[in-house]
Amino acid sequence: MTGVSLASGSIVESGAPIPVVMSYASETARHDRAFADELRMLADSAAVFAREAGLEIRWVNSAAPDADPGSLAxxxxxxxxxxxxxxxxxxxxxDPDGTWMDSTDAAADAFEAALMRTAMDRGIPLFTICRGTQLLNVMQGGSLVQDLGQGIHREPNQDMVTHPATVHAGTRLAGILGAGSHEVRSGHHQAVDRLGEGLVVSAVAPDGVIEAIEMTGDQWVVGVQWHPEEPASDPAQLRRLLADFAVAARVGAPAAFVA
Known part of the structure; x- marks a missing residue:
C-alpha cells in the first residue's frame, strides 16, 4: 500500500475504508429547527473530512438508536x-443551577455514554467534539460548568466564535496539532469542570476554560471542546485529528476490516 505522511493531514496508508460509528442526536423533538439544522450542517462537514481520511461512516441517531451500543462498537x-x-x-x-439548559436528553446521554464505554473497553479509538467531550468527562466521573456566562466561547447572536487555545506539550493532541497556540472555532456555554478519572487536560483557552482532554495510556481517546468541523475552522485541524484517528483505527481493527 502507498500513502503520505501525517504532516500533510492525510491518512498514512490507503486501503479498505475503515468502519466507524458516528453519533449525534440527529432526529429528536428536543431540538428546535434551527438547532437541528446547525447540528446537521456540522455533522455533514465532519463526514466530508472523515471520508477523506478513509473512514466509512455508520450513522446513529443517539436520541433514537437503531442498535445497541455493544453491537455498534x-x-x-x-x-x-x-x-x-x-x-x-x-x-x-x-441539580440544574437555574441557567439556560440546551435541550437535555437523558436517553441520548445514556446511549452515547454506553457507546463510548464500549469503545474504550474494546480498545478502539474514540474521538469526541464539544458535547461529546463533556459527556466523556462526565462518564469518567467528572463534572461540568453549567454555564460560562458572557465571554469568549459563545457570544450573543453568534453561534460560533474564534478564540485561541493553547495545546499542552507532551500530550497526544500536541503530537497531532503541535504544542502552543491555535485559533479555534467554538460555540459552547458549558465546559469541563472537575476532571474525570484517567483524563488529562491537553488544551486550555486564555480564560482557563478546558478546551481539550484525553485519556492517559496508549489507547487513542481525544476530546476537543471546540468545533474543528465548523466550516470557518482551519481545515488542517480536523484533517490531522482524523488522520491520526484513522491510523489508530486501522492498527487496532480486526483483519476483516482492513485490506
Whole structure:
C-alpha cells in the first residue's frame, strides 16, 4: 500500500475504508429547527473530512438508536461522538443551577455514554467534539460548568466564535496539532469542570476554560471542546485529528476490516 505522511493531514496508508460509528442526536423533538439544522450542517462537514481520511461512516441517531451500543462498537474500528445538547446534570449528581439548559436528553446521554464505554473497553479509538467531550468527562466521573456566562466561547447572536487555545506539550493532541497556540472555532456555554478519572487536560483557552482532554495510556481517546468541523475552522485541524484517528483505527481493527 502507498500513502503520505501525517504532516500533510492525510491518512498514512490507503486501503479498505475503515468502519466507524458516528453519533449525534440527529432526529429528536428536543431540538428546535434551527438547532437541528446547525447540528446537521456540522455533522455533514465532519463526514466530508472523515471520508477523506478513509473512514466509512455508520450513522446513529443517539436520541433514537437503531442498535445497541455493544453491537455498534463491535462492528466498528472506531467511534466518533459529535456535539449537541447539554448533558443532563443528573449524570454528574448535580441539580440544574437555574441557567439556560440546551435541550437535555437523558436517553441520548445514556446511549452515547454506553457507546463510548464500549469503545474504550474494546480498545478502539474514540474521538469526541464539544458535547461529546463533556459527556466523556462526565462518564469518567467528572463534572461540568453549567454555564460560562458572557465571554469568549459563545457570544450573543453568534453561534460560533474564534478564540485561541493553547495545546499542552507532551500530550497526544500536541503530537497531532503541535504544542502552543491555535485559533479555534467554538460555540459552547458549558465546559469541563472537575476532571474525570484517567483524563488529562491537553488544551486550555486564555480564560482557563478546558478546551481539550484525553485519556492517559496508549489507547487513542481525544476530546476537543471546540468545533474543528465548523466550516470557518482551519481545515488542517480536523484533517490531522482524523488522520491520526484513522491510523489508530486501522492498527487496532480486526483483519476483516482492513485490506
Amino acid at each position: 463491535a462492528s466498528a474500528a472506531g467511534v466518533i461522538v459529535l456535539g449537541g445538547a447539554d448533558v443532563d446534570p443528573a449524570m454528574y449528581r448535580a
